Amino acid sequence: MTRMPTVFIPHGGGPCFFMDWNPSDTWDRHRAFLEAFPASLPEKPKALLVISGHWEEQQFTVQKNTAPPLLFDYGGFPPHTYELTWPAPGDTALSDKVKSLLDGAGFPTNIETARGYDHGVFIPLKVAFPEADIPCVQLSLRSDLDPEAHLAVGRALAPLRDEGVLIIGSGNTYHNMQKMMRAMQGGATGALNGVEFDRWLGDATTRSDPAERDQMLAQWATAPGARDANPREEHLIPLHVVAGAAGDDTGVKTLEDHVLGAVESAFAFG
Numbered sequence: 001m002t003r004m005p006t007v008f009i010p011h012g013g014g015p016c017f018f019m020d021w022n023p024s025d026t027w028d029r030h031r032a033f034l035e036a037f038p039a040s041l042p043e044k045p046k047a048l049l050v051i052s053g054h055w056e057e058q059q060f061t062v063q064k065n066t067a068p069p070l071l072f073d074y075g076g077f078p079p080h081t082y083e084l085t086w087p088a089p090g091d092t093a094l095s096d097k098v099k100s101l102l103d104g105a106g107f108p109t110n111i112e113t114a115r116g117y118d119h120g121v122f123i124p125l126k127v128a129f130p131e132a133d134i135p136c137v138q139l140s141l142r143s144d145l146d147p148e149a150h151l152a153v154g155r156a157l158a159p160l161r162d163e164g165v166l167i168i169g170s171g172n173t174y175h176n177m178q179k180m181m182r183a184m185q186g187g188a189t190g191a192l193n194g195v196e197f198d199r200w201l202g203d204a205t206t207r208s209d210p211a212e213r214d215q216m217l218a219q220w221a222t223a224p225g226a227r228d229a230n231p232r233e234e235h236l237i238p239l240h241v242v243a244g245a246a247g248d249d250t251g252v253k254t255l256e257d258h259v260l261g262a263v264e265s266a267f268a269f270g
Contacts, residue, residue, distance in 0.1 A: 002042040002043050002164075003161050004164060004165060004166045005042075005166070005249070005270035006154070006166075006167045006169075006242045006243075006246050006268070006269045006270060007037075007166070007169070007242060007254075007268045008168075008239040008242045008243075009037070009124055009170055009255075010171065010255070010264040010265065011052070011053075011119070011120050011123055011124040011171065011172065012030055012123065012172075012259075013180070013260070014074040014077055014119065014123075015074060015077055015119065016030075016123070017031050017034075017123065018080075018084060018123075018126075019080075019081055026259060029259075030255070030257050033257070034124055034128045035127060035128065037128045038129065044134070046134075046163065047091045047134060047135045047136065048125070048134055048135070048136040048165070048166050049094065049098065049136075049138075049167050049168065050120075050125070050136060050137070050138050050168045051138075051140075051141065051167075051238040051241045052118055052120030052121050052141075053141070053171035053172070054118040055115070055118055055120075055140040055141060056140060056142070056145075057112075057141075057142065057143060058142070058143055059107075059109065059142065060107050060108075060139065060141075060142050060153060061109065061111070061139070062095050062098045062099050062109055062112065062137065062138075062139050062140070063112050063113075063115055063137055063138040063139070064090065064092050064095035064096070064112065064113050064137075065090045065113055065115075067090060068090050068115070068116045068117050069117075070086060070117055070122050071115065071116040071117060074119055084122070084123075084126065085132075086125065086126045088125070088129070088132040088134060088135065088136040089135050089136070090137060094135065094160075095137050097160065098139060101157055101160070102156055102157075104156070105155075107149070107156065115138075117138060118138070121138055121170060124170060125168075141234060141237055141238070145232075145233050145234060147218045147237065147240050148218045150240040150241050151240045151244035152244060153241055153244060154243060154246070155245065155247070156244075157244075158244070158245045160245075161270070167245045169239050169241055169242035171235035171239065172235040173197075173201060173235075173263075173264055173265045174198070174229045174262040174264055175230050175234075175236070176262070179193050179228075179261065180193075180261060180262055182261075192261065192262065193261055193262040194225065194263045194264075195225075195263055196224045197224060197225035198229075198265055199224075200224055201220075201265065203216075204216035204223070205243065205267050206251045206253065206267075207250075207251075208250050210246065210247065210248050213243060217240055217243055218240075220236065239267065242269065246270060249269040250269065252268055253265055253267055254267060
């Protein structure tokens with residue numbers, strides 16, 4: 001297999017790509033990015049390993065299920081958004097390999113056999129891979145959200161890239177929901193939120209020196225506008241796993257979208 005890149009994608013808000021918005025083009029650029037994303041890959045992945053901002057456990061936990069259901073972990077949306085389907089199969093061999101790699105790196109890892117794909121997985125990937133024909137496994141965050149630990153977990157997972165596994169971090173670079181809700185209610189008028197942090201994050205993530213990149217990401221909370229962009233960092237930390245798995249590959253910004261009064265970005269390595 002050709003070595004797969006590692007990628008971080010912003011997954012939008014709730015089932016955003018499958019409902020009507022005002023204005024109607026609110027998520028169009030983001031949707032177009034996800035639709036075009038598979039064509040940017042060197043070949044079709046053998047499997048997907050997804051780290052979502054919507055699953056945290058005290059210890060890293062890997063999903064192991066041949067046919068994971070969908071976890072509709074959002075509320076207050078139109079009824080049809082609770083009838084969406086994305087029947088991607090699981091990959092129990094990949095689940096075992098992930099556990100082995102993380103255990104071997106000093107991160108005791110649990111197995112979860114009942115949990116389904118949360119919306120940080122199935123909403124963006126239903127757009128990107130609508131055929132749902134690539135096996136998919138989800139890995140949790142660790143609930144302490146320690147940036148250095150998540151960078152290290154990414155490094156432990158890096159060998160999977162040479163086995164055709166696409167490692168995807170799914171979150172949002174800006175996740176101040178109170179400000180975004182106010183912007184949505186007010187028609188997303190006024191100054192764009194997250195510009196200062198996005199500029200810093202783009203600089204950190206695209207550094208040519210991976211040690212410098214990882215050091216900056218480990219200290220992300222000291223960056224300009226960091227806590228305004230992420231009052232709690234669970235939607236940012238999937239980027240740390242992806243960056244850790246990148247090794248010496250330089251990051252590139254692949255999307256900058258202005259939506260609901262904020263700036264959201266995507267990154268790829270390799």
